[in-house]
Amino acid sequence: MVGRFFQRKPNNSSRETSNDEQAIQYQQQKKEMLLPSFEDNISKVKKTLGNSADLIIRVLHIGPENSVTIGVLYTDGMVNTTALQDLLDSLINKLKPNDINSPDRTSIVTAIQKNAVTVGEVEEVKDLDKLITNVLSGHAALLIKDEPQAITVSIPGHEKRGVEEPQSATLIKGPRDGFTETLGTNTSLLRRRIRSSNFWLESKEIGEVTKTRVMIAYIKGIANENVVREVHERLDKINIDAILETSYVEELIQDEGYTPFPTIFSTERPDAVAGKLLEGRVAILVDGSPFVIVVPSLMVEFFQASEDYYQRADVATLLRFLRFFCFFIALLAPSIYIAVLTHHQEMLPTTLLISIAAQREGIPFPAFVEALIMEITFEILREAGVRMPRAVGQAMSIVGALVLGQSAVQAGIVSNAMVIVVSITAIANFCFPAINLATSVRIVRFGMMCLAAVFGIFGIMFGIILLCIHLCTLRSFGVPYTTPAAPFILQDQKDVIFRMPLWSMFSRPRLISQNNNIREQINPPSKPERGTRKQ
Structure with missing residues (x-):
């Protein structure tokens, strides 16, 4: 959907500069300025918005003998009604007669800004496009008769979701607030x-x-x-x-x-x-x-969770070891199983080889096709569980996996060992704190399975080499994606696989922050002298 309506600007610097200058001049000429005619400005706003039903226009007559006419424009449901009522009361009650009767007509705008508007952010607008944008963004616009400008007051009041715990990154220990759509x-x-x-x-x-x-x-x-x-x-x-x-x-x-x-x-x-x-x-x-x-x-960030910094360093380090181990299981477990059964049966102990051969007796498919069937079936169950209603999706995915797996084994389509391999692979895939890394591993896993089916262990090694080369060529805003492993930076190894104590991490990542690399150094906790006891 995105590809149909976006275009990137060309990278040619000289041509891009000239095009940008022409675009700025065109936009300046294209801007339609507000007119001194009060009625014309309101009619232009109505016409531009197609007489939209949610556009509210109120005309107020203020000052002695109602000498000043002000039009208040706002979008229904986008402004705070309480703040809007305060604004209207201020316009009626707080505007001084001297400001209104002053021969300098611009003092009316100044008086409204300084005295009458007591809420929200105030902005002076002179073109129609900016006026409409502010009105549609939750601003109230004040159009003054015989003035070629308007005043917009920011009083947004649209409905919004409250601060809740994020569902995509839950923690056992740590803060419970998460970002919202506002x-x-x-x-x-x-x-x-x-x-x-x-x-x-x-x-x-x-x-x-x-x-x-x-x-x-x-x-x-x-x-x-x-x-x-x-x-x-x-x-x-x-x-x-x-x-x-x-x-x-x-x-x-x-x-x-x-x-x-x-x-x-x-x-x-x-x-x-x-x-x-x-x-x-x-x-x-x-x-x-x-x-x-x-x-x-950096790639290592996708293995790090916020909870790592809210627990002891040794516990966080153990959990990171577990995540890296799960990464290799999710990436290589089906590939190794296919490679060993297809090309390297001699690597298995005799007892285990006989057990697997007995399970595969009567299986009509080779190991690669067997693994492919199970992986695709599990992906279908995963996607269906996500799209189903929350109360039904989790139960359907669990029951579906159990029923299909058991039925496939009894029907002689797959073996028990293959069900175990695919299950442990799927479980390991859920251990990553970042869901987008888990999706990447699922994609690469199918390529590794194809290499293992054709070339065996040598194909897996070749795939790992290609994967390492690809990762080393990636950049994120100019910083190597595999930092601090490649290039290797010794001082940044304190927060990669190991999570060192907080008092020892006194330096920021070297390639990330090049202006201020040293944090406020924290002294290590002092140990009480032997023999002393707190009274």
Whole structure:
């Protein structure tokens, strides 16, 4: 769906510069400015919006002898009704007669801004397109008779979901709040954790039709300025009708599009984003999406969970070892089973080989076809479980797997050993904290199974070599994807496979933050002297 209505701007720098200048001049000429005629401005707004039923227009006569006429425009359901009533009361009661009767007519606009408008963010608008955009974004617009400009007041009040625990990244120990679809709520969740004047937020508007607000968040002095500049440049090059979710932005700004592995990290957890901002990364928040993307991203991040930093270092290290082990199981278990049964039966102990041969007696398919049938069946069950209603989906996937597996064994289509291999592979695939990495492993697993069926163990080794080469060629905003393993950085090994104690991780990732690599050093906990006892 996306490919039908987006275009990327050309990469030719000189031609791109001239085209951008021409586009800016054209947009400036294209802007339709507001007129002094009060009635003409209102009729233009109505005509542009097609006399939309949710556009509310109220005309107020204020001042002595009702000498000033003001039109209030807003979208029904998009503004806070209480704040709107306060705004209307202020317009009627707080405007001074001296300001209204002043010979300088521009003082009316100034008086309204300073005295009458006491709520929301105030902006002076002079063109019709900006006026309509603000009205559709939850602003109330004030059109003043005989004035070629308008005042918009931000009083959004649309319905929104409350802060809840994210379903895609649950924890046993840790904070329970998660991002929502409201951009202001998401920025406040980050502000609660990073109360620093160096925490900067910069806003952009992307999408010719949707005009979606996109926020860039980073910590000044810690984040790499080159990365911040690169983020701005890539976002500015997006030429698309609609941005409906963070994935749109992720797909349009990533370094490499032809890879199964995610090169941009996304999460619903504010604590995870705050931790990455403190390492020198840049976060991108999209209005209407509960997921926040963080760049640059490394492959090791997809094995790390927020809970690793809320437990003891030894427990977190053990869990990371388990995740890496599950990665190899999910990637290679069916391939090794196929390779051994097809090409290398001598590698199995005699007792085990006889047991597997007895199970496979009467199976009409080779091991590769047998594994392919089971993998495809499990993928169908997984997808059906996701699309079904939540109360039914989980039960259907579990019961479906048990019934189909047992029935397939009794019918002589697959063996018991193959059911065990596919089951442990599927379980290991759920151990990754990032669901997009689990999807990547599922894709690569089918390729490894084909190599194992044709070339055996040598095919698996060849596939691993190709996979390592591919991973080493990937970049995420200029940073090697396999950092700190390749290139190997010794000081960054404290938070890869091992999770060292917090007091020992006094340096930030070297290739991520190049401005301020040293954190505030924490002294290790002191041990009490032997023989002393707390009274």
